[in-house]
Amino acid sequence: MTTVGIIANPVSGKDIRRLVAHGSVFDNQEKVRIVRRLLMGLEAVGVRRVVYMPDYYAIVDRALRGCSPQLELVPIPMELENSQDDSTRAGRWIEDQGVGCVLVLGGDGTCRAVAKGLVEVPMLPISTGTNNVFPYLIEATIAGLAAGLVASGRVPKELGAYRAARLEVLEQTRVVDSALVDVAVYNDRFIGSRAIWEVDKVAKLFLTRCSPASIGLSSIGGQLLTLAPAAPQGLYLELGYGATVVTAAIAPGLLQAVRIGRSRLLQVNETVPVGLAPCVLALDGERELEVHSSRALSVRYSAQGPYVVDVTATMSQAQRLNLMVQRGPVEADPAQ
Amino acid sequence: MSVSNDQMIEMLRTMTRIRQFETRVQEFFAAGKIPGFVHLYIGEEAVATGACGTLGATDYITSTHRGHGHLIAKGGDLKLMMAEIFGRRTGYCKGKGGSMHIAAVELGILGANGIVGGGGPIANGAALAAKYRGTDQVVVCFFGDGASNQGTTQEALNLASAWKLPVVFVNENNGYGISCPTCKSMAVADIADRAAAYDIPGVVVDGNDVLAVYEAVAEAVKRARAGAGPSLIECKTYRWRGHFEGDACVYRDDQELADWVKKDPLQRFENKLLADGLLDAAKVESIRQEVARELDAAVAFAEQSPLPEAAEVLEDVYA
Numbered sequence: 082m083t084t085v086g087i088i089a090n091p092v093s094g095k096d097i098r099r100l101v102a103h104g105s106v107f108d109n110q111e112k113v114r115i116v117r118r119l120l121m122g123l124e125a126v127g128v129r130r131v132v133y134m135p136d137y138y139a140i141v142d143r144a145l146r147g148c149s150p151q152l153e154l155v156p157i158p159m160e161l162e163n164s165q166d167d168s169t170r171a172g173r174w175i176e177d178q179g180v181g182c183v184l185v186l187g188g189d190g191t192c193r194a195v196a197k198g199l200v201e202v203p204m205l206p207i208s209t210g211t212n213n214v215f216p217y218l219i220e221a222t223i224a225g226l227a228a229g230l231v232a233s234g235r236v237p238k239e240l241g242a243y244r245a246a247r248l249e250v251l252e253q254t255r256v257v258d259s260a261l262v263d264v265a266v267y268n269d270r271f272i273g274s275r276a277i278w279e280v281d282k283v284a285k286l287f288l289t290r291c292s293p294a295s296i297g298l299s300s301i302g303g304q305l306l307t308l309a310p311a312a313p314q315g316l317y318l319e320l321g322y323g324a325t326v327v328t329a330a331i332a333p334g335l336l337q338a339v340r341i342g343r344s345r346l347l348q349v350n351e352t353v354p355v356g357l358a359p360c361v362l363a364l365d366g367e368r369e370l371e372v373h374s375s376r377a378l379s380v381r382y383s384a385q386g387p388y389v390v391d392v393t394a395t396m397s398q399a400q401r402l403n404l405m406v407q408r409g410p411v412e413a414d415p416a417q
Numbered sequence: 418m419s420v421s422n423d424q425m426i427e428m429l430r431t432m433t434r435i436r437q438f439e440t441r442v443q444e445f446f447a448a449g450k451i452p453g454f455v456h457l458y459i460g461e462e463a464v465a466t467g468a469c470g471t472l473g474a475t476d477y478i479t480s481t482h483r484g485h486g487h488l489i490a491k492g493g494d495l496k497l498m499m500a501e502i503f504g505r506r507t508g509y510c511k512g513k514g515g516s517m518h519i520a521a522v523e524l525g526i527l528g529a530n531g532i533v534g535g536g537g538p539i540a541n542g543a544a545l546a547a548k549y550r551g552t553d554q555v556v557v558c559f560f561g562d563g564a565s566n567q568g569t570t571q572e573a574l575n576l577a578s579a580w581k582l583p584v585v586f587v588n589e590n591n592g593y594g595i596s597c598p599t600c601k602s603m604a605v606a607d608i609a610d611r612a613a614a615y616d617i618p619g620v621v622v623d624g625n626d627v628l629a630v631y632e633a634v635a636e637a638v639k640r641a642r643a644g645a646g647p648s649l650i651e652c653k654t655y656r657w658r659g660h661f662e663g664d665a666c667v668y669r670d671d672q673e674l675a676d677w678v679k680k681d682p683l684q685r686f687e688n689k690l691l692a693d694g695l696l697d698a699a700k701v702e703s704i705r706q707e708v709a710r711e712l713d714a715a716v717a718f719a720e721q722s723p724l725p726e727a728a729e730v731l732e733d734v735y736a
Binding site: 091092095096097099100101106108109110137138269270271272273274275279359371373374 | 418419420600605606607609610612613618619620621622626628629631632633636637640648650689692693694
């Protein structure tokens with residue numbers, strides 16, 4: 082039976098960037114409506130079972146109050162800690178169960194947390210966060226279709242998904258954390274409200290991808306070059322000095338001039354020392370690790386990120402295979 | 418947002434002061450030495466400390482029935498507070514207000530408040546006055562999750578936004594209004610979600626992380642001082658004690674409390690400062706001892722102070 086997972090983060094879209102920038106307000110009721118549309122899409126392509134992460138807002142349960150899909154919905158058996166670890170543990174459970182695909186509702190931070198639990202199961206991330214580089218701004222009905230098609234194998238994973246790059250934070254040779262889009266070496270001493278908006282405190286920046294049309298820290302590199310999500314190269318930048326100044330959209334509605342010093346491409350498995358302590362490492366735009374003077378960390382560009390459903394590629398394949406088309410006998414044109 | 422070493426150590430001292438103050442009140446209330454009701458703030462110290470740490474001497478706060486922590490963080494005198502809670506003539510309200518009505522206008526403390534949701538309109542009034550006078554004062558309005566369901570609070574949010582008043586609404590969401598869990602009293606889980614209805618920023622922060630609270634409130638204060646109007650900061654936290662002292666807490670289980678005690682905001686901040694090398698264990702202990710001596714003096718002052726005379730019963734009564 083084709084099974085799809087849903088991990089919807091009730092906390093995404095509520096951080097301090099509503100205060101220091103102009104971050105969109107994403108209330109949980111909108112996530113409920115997104116899940117309803119996902120379920121409709123999943124049902125339409127023959128998915129029969131959905132497993133989901135429980136959460137304090139009961140996003141999926143509330144979604145079912147407004148629709149009645151012919152789906153078996155099963156909460157993942159887990160105790161909630163009401164932290165990002167919930168998303169990681171839910172991702173790991175989904176991986177262990179061999180679920181066909183997982184839909185993730187959140188921002189870059191949520192996607193990072195889920196991806197830490199995944200190896201082979203492809204994810205389809207839908208943006209409900211703040212700086213949305215990794216997840217798609219996409220209509221959920223279509224996301225449901227695409228996830229269902231990949232989960233059922235009607236669109237093979239190798240055609241409908243790509244393997245993203247990631248950045249691994251290493252302590253000697255041990256991976257202590259990872260990021261999907263960016264790692265920033267932040268010149269401060271505490272995590273606090275987590276988000277990054279004071280770009281003058283970013284001393285170094287590692288990127289897996291960048292585009293001139295994206296937002297967040299990766300937009301800094303995006304003004305210089307484009308790196309596709311699955312490209313075999315990342316980017317390393319040193320900030321705060323140098324003759325090159327780019328204007329970048331650091332957060333929604335927040336543009337800043339950023340001075341760029343040394344920069345170079347990163348090759349797969351290349352490792353660069355963090356080289357600043359004390360500092361804080363921000364992963365995908367959120368301060369995560371306080372690094373004390375005694376700790377020597379490095380960052381490795383890796384090709385072993387999660388599989389990610391490419392919605393356009395998946396739906397294009399569905400079009401080629403007529404997966405959404407039924408053809409009956411030719412009828413006479415009533416106008417004739 | 419930078420925070421100096423001295424600021425961080427002062428925050429730890431304030432949190433320690435609140436914790437020890439409340440622990441003393443708990444003991445003396447159990448011993449029958451304190452009249453009336455007391456609502457303790459143990460477990461929520463990071464909110465008051467982080468929020469008030471962003472304010473200057475001329476800024477204002479409005480408080481709640483669970484107000485001891487707010488008052489201490491805004492500079493309330495421990496002796497005068499303890500005397501008031503003991504019902505003594507030397508207290509902030511001459512012993513006639515008690516725990517829920519301590520006010521110190523000279524410190525910008527516009528009163529604890531026994532009325533749930535009573536603070537919002539008062540905060541707006543002070544903010545309107547500041548705006549009218551052309552000062553850059555701001556008001557922090559503390560309110561709980563129960564108060565967030567009161568019309569007064571929603572009316573205050575609306576008017577503060579419509580008039581762009583310099584108010585920072587700091588919500589302490591400790592999960593319960595008296596004995597009712599928020600999941601049974603609210604259609605939404607995040608009070609910050611309501612900010613959008615008033616076209617103001619709404620932010621959720623970890624209310625057990627003093628630096629997270631400080632950072633968010635500091636940005637909101639900066640915004641208010643610049644004339645950009647109010648903000649709503651929701652701090653997720655938990656009260657370790659019951660709604661009031663003597664509450665049997667039959668509405669929550671022990672495991673829930675135990676889970677939150679593991680997130681002790683004071684211990685967590687202490688651990689951070691130790692790990693950062695800002696303090697060593699001896700310095701932490703000396704802060705604890707210094708605060709304990711302050712409280713010894715406050716309790717002695719309260720116990721040695723006289724009760725109000727019966728003849729004073731109608732003095733300072735306005736209604």
